[in-house]
Amino acid sequence: MTGIRARRGSILAVSSLVLGVWLYVAPTPAxxxxxxxxxxxxxxxxxxxxxxxxxxxxxxxxxxxxxxxxxxxxxxxxxxxxxxxxxxxxxxxxxxxxxxxxxxxxxxxxxxxxxxxxxxxxxxxxxxxxxxxxxxxxxxxxxxxxxxxxxxxxxxxxxxxxxxxxxxxxxxxxxPRSMEYNALLKEKVEMEALLSRGGWGPKVPGKSLERGDKGQPVIALRNRLYAMAYLPRSNTMVYDQAITDAVIEFQIAHGLNPDGKVGPATMAQINTSVEKRLQSVMVALERERWFNTDRGKRHILVNIPDFSAKIIDDGKVTFYTRSVVGARDPDRVTPEFSDVMEHMIVNPSWFVPRSIVTKEYLPSMKRNPNAASHLVITDRRGRKVSRSSINFSQYTERNFPYAMHQPPSRSNALGLVKFMFPNKYNIYLHDTPAKSLFSRDVRAFSHGCIRLAQPFDFAYALLAVQESDPKAAFKSALNTGREIKINLVDPVPVHLIYRTAVTNARGHTEYRADIYGRDARIWSALTKAGVVLGGLGS
Known part of the structure; x- marks a missing residue:
């Protein structure tokens, strides 16, 4: 196609077709x-x-x-x-x-x-x-x-x-050039195609199912597990070993306890629609764009909805442990941010945050001055104050003049070690004496900090790059019974993220529950900005 010459003195249309667009420009403009x-x-x-x-x-x-x-x-x-x-x-x-x-x-x-x-x-x-x-x-x-x-x-x-x-x-x-972003793009295409075909079929009725059950709910479960590619084609009407194995595989892929039973948490995940999963992927893509930065050759990654903490070295997970995160109460949720871990404290004291002192302990001490007797009360100068000298009833949340802390011990709320990345939100990783919570499907119980199921092993992994015998170095500090600070020679970036769509080591996308409802709020904002789901109405 050639250029089009207009009348003398007007602009000349130069041959500059761009995807069907002619642009009128002047080669030698006046x-x-x-x-x-x-x-x-x-x-x-x-x-x-x-x-x-x-x-x-x-x-x-x-x-x-x-x-x-x-x-x-x-x-x-x-x-x-x-x-x-x-x-x-x-x-x-x-x-x-x-x-x-x-x-x-x-x-x-x-x-x-x-x-x-x-x-x-x-x-x-x-x-x-x-x-x-x-x-x-x-x-x-x-x-x-x-x-x-x-x-x-x-x-x-x-x-x-x-x-x-x-x-x-x-x-x-x-x-973003991360492997996670590319994996999410691939999952997006696959989920859009699945959505256009109608998804995974009918939901599974009922609240729970387990091995030996029969009837229509089991048939619905069988069909849905088959549609999700967790179960080979089958005509069984009984919750048999094959279905049990498929449920276990599903539970592992969704961060649930792999007991082979469809309890409320597993049922909720099985019945989540393809449309909701695709929304999780779209939100994860947006979150990955927010996080489009160098994360550190070695870094710590805490995924809040996954209830996990990992150490990543050169893009590979070299340490993993379960975690407990903040409760769903708005005042106790775990925030999302990044900082740098500088040190750990072995045999830590727990200095109780003022919000906990005034909102949780003060009311109980008004009823019984000896409540929370495991905590030491101190004045503004750090001097220990006898409970018998305090009239708790005269104080409110605003004017209570004392601080509280728990000395080092195995029953300390922070356990025997805490990992510090100083930040204005007073969030850190730590041990806990409440070990039973790590067996739960949903592990949102803390006041915002992250409790680790294997804190000692986490410490060994961190110290391995600076100690010839990291276990011995840690134990030496631990056995003193005194509060000891161990600096990290090379501080480690810490990233607290929130992803309900995550990629596993094999490159497959797994899903987690939106425990705080944050992804739902982000998706609402994205739709207001004009984002739409592909595959709908196709």
């Missing part, structure tokens, strides 16, 4: 046309300080609508990228490629071209930031316990860097 273009750019960019700053620094020259091959390639790659935004769970409607193409097609004057130039920059900056660091700019507004600092890039820098980059390579580099 001074008046240049001025009109620049004035239009300045006028349109004035509504966005970052875009305006870029064009001022660029002397209002085009990067999208010029006649050269570089501009054509930028247009082509932007249109290709925003058309494929849904592949990453981004809202295509937010970038509206059809409207952008229509605007480009309608360009007839230098002013039209200037307005189209700025509109392309606006769409580009929005898309680039969404792809790199997420659609939701401030997650704390969705849930105040999401404390994560989003590594957002300067908006002007997107334009500056893009103008000097190869367009296709620039767009390829925007999304």
């Amino acid at each position: 001074v008046a046309e240049v001025t009109a273009f620049k004035q239009a750019v300045a006028e349109a960019a004035a509504r966005d300080d970052d875009i305006a700053a870029f064009y001022r620094a660029n002397k209002f020259a085009p990067i999208w609508t010029g006649p050269g091959e570089a501009d054509r390639m930028r247009r082509a790659e932007l249109l290709r990228a925003i058309r494929g935004a849904a592949d990453h769970g981004l809202p295509v409607s937010r970038y509206d490629p059809a409207a952008l193409i229509a605007r480009l097609s309608a360009v007839r004057t230098a002013r039209d071209r200037g307005l189209a130039e700025v509109e392309m920059s606006r769409v580009f900056v929005q898309f680039a930031r969404d792809m790199q660091t997420g659609i939701i700019a401030d997650p704390k507004r969705i849930d105040s316990a999401i404390k994560r600092e989003i590594p957002q890039r300067d908006r002007t820098a997107y334009l500056t860097d893009f103008a000097n980059a190869r367009p296709a390579a620039f767009f390829r580099a925007l999304p």
Whole structure:
């Protein structure tokens, strides 16, 4: 196709077809046309300080609508990228490629071209930031316990860097490069296809099932496990060994205790729809974009809904333990954030947070001054105060003047070791004497800190990089019975995350319950931003 020559004195349509879009530009524009273009750019960019700053620094020259091959390639790659935004769970409607193409097609004057130039920059900056660091700019507004600092890039820098980059390579580099992100993209495609086929079929009726049961609920369970690929095709009407084995496999894949029985927690997970699973994947993709940063060659990863803590070395899990996280009470949930672990304290004292002192212990001590007798009461100068000298009834949450702590012991609330990554939320990892809680399916019981099922082994793993005999070094401190601080020679990044869709070591996606309802709130925000589920109505 060749260029189209307009009437003398009008703008010449240069052969610059981009995905069906003709863009009218002037190869040798008159001074008046240049001025009109620049004035239009300045006028349109004035509504966005970052875009305006870029064009001022660029002397209002085009990067999208010029006649050269570089501009054509930028247009082509932007249109290709925003058309494929849904592949990453981004809202295509937010970038509206059809409207952008229509605007480009309608360009007839230098002013039209200037307005189209700025509109392309606006769409580009929005898309680039969404792809790199997420659609939701401030997650704390969705849930105040999401404390994560989003590594957002300067908006002007997107334009500056893009103008000097190869367009296709620039767009390829925007999304997270983690294996987790790529695995989630693959799961998204598979779940969309499954959703378009109708999902896993009818839900399983009833509250619980176990081996030996018969009847329609067992048939429904059999069929659903088959649809989920946990059970070979079968005609059994009895909850037999094959179904038991399939349930165990399902439980392992969903972070449940593998007892082979379908109790309430297992039933809830089995009956979760494909649509809900796909929502978990979409939210996990967004969370991965928030977390698009270097996590550390060695780091600690605590996934709150998975009730687990891991040490990751060079991308591989080298240590795993079960955990207990904050209870579902809004004042006790575990927040999401990252920090750096600097040391551990062996035989720690537990300095009771004031909120616990005043809300939990003070009311009981008003009824009985000797309540919580395992705790030491101290004044503002740290001096021990006898309970007999305190009239607890005269104090309220606001004016109670004392602090409380529990000295080191095996019954200490923190157990025998705590792992510190100093932060303003007063969150840390620690041992606990309440070992029975680790056998529960749902392990949300703490005041926000993370309790570890195997704290000693966790300590050995951390110390292994700096001690020839890490176990002996730890035990030496432990056996003193005194509070001892052990510094980590190389501090370790700690990441407290919240993922209900997670990838296992084999690259398969597993699912967890949304214990705090955070993912549901994030999904609601994503839908308001224009994100839609693929596979619905297909």
